[in-house]
Amino acid sequence: xxxxxxxxxxxxxxxxxxxxxxxxxxxxxxxxxxxxxxxxxxxxxxxxxxxxxxxxxxxxxxxxxxxxxxxxxxxxxxxxxxxxxxxxxxxxxxxxxxxxxxxxxxxxxxxxxxxxxxxxxxxxxxxxxxxxxxxxxxxxxxxxxxxxxxxxxxxxxxxxxxxxxxxxxxxxxxxxxxxxxxxxxxxxxxxxxxxxxxxxxxxxxxxxxxxxxxxxxxxxxxxxxxxxxxxxxxxxxxxxxxxxxxx
Amino acid sequence: xxxxxxxxxxxxxxxxxxxxxxxxxxxxxxxxxxxxxxxxxxxxxxxxxxxxxxxxxxxxxxxxxxxxxxxxxxxxxxxxxxxxxxxxxxxxxxxxxxxxxxxxxxxxxxxxxxxxxxxxxxxxxxxxxxxxxxxxxxxxxxxxxxxxxxxxxxxxxxxxxxxxxxxxxxxxxxxxxxxxxxxxxxxxxxxxxxxxxxxxxxxxxxxxxxxxxxxxxxxxxx
Ligand SMILES: Nc1nc2c(ncn2[C@@H]2O[C@H](COP(=O)(O)OP(=O)(O)OP(=O)(O)O)[C@@H](O)[C@H]2O)c(=O)[nH]1
Ligand SMILES: [Mg+2]
Numbered sequence: 001x002x003x004x005x006x007x008x009x010x011x012x013x014x015x016x017x018x019x020x021x022x023x024x025x026x027x028x029x030x031x032x033x034x035x036x037x038x039x040x041x042x043x044x045x046x047x048x049x050x051x052x053x054x055x056x057x058x059x060x061x062x063x064x065x066x067x068x069x070x071x072x073x074x075x076x077x078x079x080x081x082x083x084x085x086x087x088x089x090x091x092x093x094x095x096x097x098x099x100x101x102x103x104x105x106x107x108x109x110x111x112x113x114x115x116x117x118x119x120x121x122x123x124x125x126x127x128x129x130x131x132x133x134x135x136x137x138x139x140x141x142x143x144x145x146x147x148x149x150x151x152x153x154x155x156x157x158x159x160x161x162x163x164x165x166x167x168x169x170x171x172x173x174x175x176x177x178x179x180x181x182x183x184x185x186x187x188x189x190x191x192x193x194x195x196x197x198x199x200x201x202x203x204x205x206x207x208x209x210x211x212x213x214x215x216x217x218x219x220x221x222x223x224x225x226x227x228x229x230x231x232x233x234x235x236x237x238x239x240x241x242x243x244x245x246x247x
Numbered sequence: 248x249x250x251x252x253x254x255x256x257x258x259x260x261x262x263x264x265x266x267x268x269x270x271x272x273x274x275x276x277x278x279x280x281x282x283x284x285x286x287x288x289x290x291x292x293x294x295x296x297x298x299x300x301x302x303x304x305x306x307x308x309x310x311x312x313x314x315x316x317x318x319x320x321x322x323x324x325x326x327x328x329x330x331x332x333x334x335x336x337x338x339x340x341x342x343x344x345x346x347x348x349x350x351x352x353x354x355x356x357x358x359x360x361x362x363x364x365x366x367x368x369x370x371x372x373x374x375x376x377x378x379x380x381x382x383x384x385x386x387x388x389x390x391x392x393x394x395x396x397x398x399x400x401x402x403x404x405x406x407x408x409x410x411x412x413x414x415x416x417x418x419x420x421x422x423x424x425x426x427x428x429x430x431x432x433x434x435x436x437x438x439x440x441x442x443x444x445x446x447x448x449x450x451x452x453x454x455x456x457x458x459x460x461x462x463x464x465x466x467x468x469x
Contacts, residue, residue, distance in 0.1 A: 050464050072468040074270040075408040086267030086346030087468070 009101035011042065012208040013092060014201070015081065015118035017145055018129030019138075020111030023155040023186075025053045027129060027197070028106050030188065032062035034198045039103040039205065042095040043068045044088060048077055048110040067099055077110030085122040092122070104205055114143035117218045124215045125150040125204055130174075132156050136165040139173045146174070148218035151182050151200055158187040249384035256389050259379065260396055262404055266346035271339060272405030272467040273398050274299075274452055280462050281455035285410045289420055291452075292399055296427040298449035302330045303340075303373040304394040305435040305444035308387045310377025312439045314363045320374055326441035327371050332448065333457040339469030340372040347375035355382035388436040395428040408466055 016024045025045070032041055041063055045053035047070060054070035057063065071091050073080035080088055088107060096102050107123060109116055118126045128145035130138050133156055139146060146152060152174050160167040167185055174183040182200060186193045207213040250258070262268065278291055306327040313320055331337050348364045355361055360382035364370055370378075373394055380390040403417035438444060459469060 049466060072270050072465065074272070074405070074468070075466040076269050079269050083263065084265040084267060084269055086265055086349065087270045087342065089349075090267070090342065090345055 011102035011105045013123045015123035015126035017109040022129045022131040029060045042105040044107045046110040077112045081118045117145045120215045120217045127151045129153045132160045132165045144218040155186045157185045158189045255383035271469040273402035275402045275405045276467045277455040277459040298447040301445040304391040306373035307377030307394045310374045311381045311390045314378040314381035341369045344370040344372040344375040351379040358382040391432045395431040399424045
């Protein structure tokens with residue numbers, strides 16, 4: 001069936017972005033482990049050079065390997081999630097069609113720098129993942145993902161004592177940079193933090209189902225003034241590509 | 248109202264057109280992984296222009312003609328598939344063809360191109376490009392030039408990611424490909440029937456591309 005007339009059960013599409021090695025794949029595996037029994041899941045990975053992430057996730061055994069697909073990005077991980085989302089959009093739609101009905105499709109961006117964020121034409125919401133090992137000052141450096149992603153995760157809090165970082169301070173600075181948007185300090189060794197992540201994902205899926213969730217664009221690579229952001233994010237939602245459906 | 252044909256041609260030839268083209272290297276990465284020496288890349292461009300690009304450009308020109316005439320595109324797609332023996336190469340082309348169709352339907356909703364492309368399960372890239380060229384008001388020659396130019400510029404852009412090169416050098420390759428691109432235009436711009444699409448093959452290039460998915464380390468999907 002032609003791509004554009006496929007209206008078959010659109011899943012909630014969640015982007016996972018953040019610098020290399022901060023734990024994007026681990027977070028996705030965690031969500032699969034935590035919610036695989038209650039939600040129908042799919043995963044798209046965007047590796048820069050290999051299909052390492054897809055293979056790692058398949059090997060983790062947390063999801064049917066057929067529901068994990070890799071997209072090559074032609075050495076342009078930014079482009080593939082922002083300027084030209086075609087390859088990812090088709091992969092998401094194929095997954096949704098092949099395993100209908102899916103509740104949640106997670107898209108992992110190719111690990112990149114602080115400025116990469118997803119286009120609202122590709123995802124409904126996005127998580128930006130940092131880790132304490134990247135240094136306590138990363139949050140202060142800011143960027144659209146840190147300031148305005150739907151969720152900021154400061155991962156690997158268990159490592160904080162070993163890398164000389166004050167995880168609580170990092171979380172507070174994250175909160176300051178985000179005008180009240182949520183921040184989770186996460187560690188796979190801290191069940192409470194895992195529960196917090198789990199609850200956030202479930203709430204987002206529910207809000208998408210009810211039609212309450214409105215995608216918000218964290219904005220382009222250069223940070224913008226706060227005054228302009230609301231209007232900008234709004235206009236993106238309404239004039240978005242055919243991947244954006246206001247529900 | 249149709250855009251000016253020069254304007255339309257520039258719009259469609261932009262390497263940043265959001266159709267997924269940046270995920271492919273026009274066969275360059277497969278060739279390099281298959282053993283092509285970087286110094287031979289200009290020869291690869293020439294070979295493509297004399298073989299597979301003629302197939303694709305001819306397909307696009309015929310798809311454009313069929314779209315304008317309100318005729319279905321199935322047999323154009325079949326003629327292309329018959330001339331593109333590797334299912335890997337076909338799948339790569341279709342991946343971008345689907346992106347191209349999505350954009351055509353967005354930019355020219357309700358056009359003859361949108362209706363011609365809609366019933367195809369998954370259009371090949373040149374079929375979608377040719378149909379879109381009809382919507383944009385390109386003639387056959389501009390359509391052929393678009394396909395040939397796009398092949399060379401995709402390859403040149405990919406070369407910068409794959410080899411240590413001065414960007415001015417790849418731009419020079421593109422410039423020097425001009426006469427080869429015009430030869431493609433002359434060969435196919437007049438075509439109207441699927442049977443007339445050139446049926447050339449480049450077995451070594453196709454073999455390299457066919458093996459691409461088996462390489463563990465790659466930047467591009469094709
Ligand atoms: N100590 C600790 N290590 C973690 C945690 N989460 C992930 N890691 C480790 O961090 C490393 C990177 O994790 P990945 O999930 O592969 O990170 P990624 O962001 O997907 O990496 P790229 O895709 O390469 O950018 C792995 O060695 C993980 O085991 C955590 O909560 N605590
Ligand atoms: Mg990863």
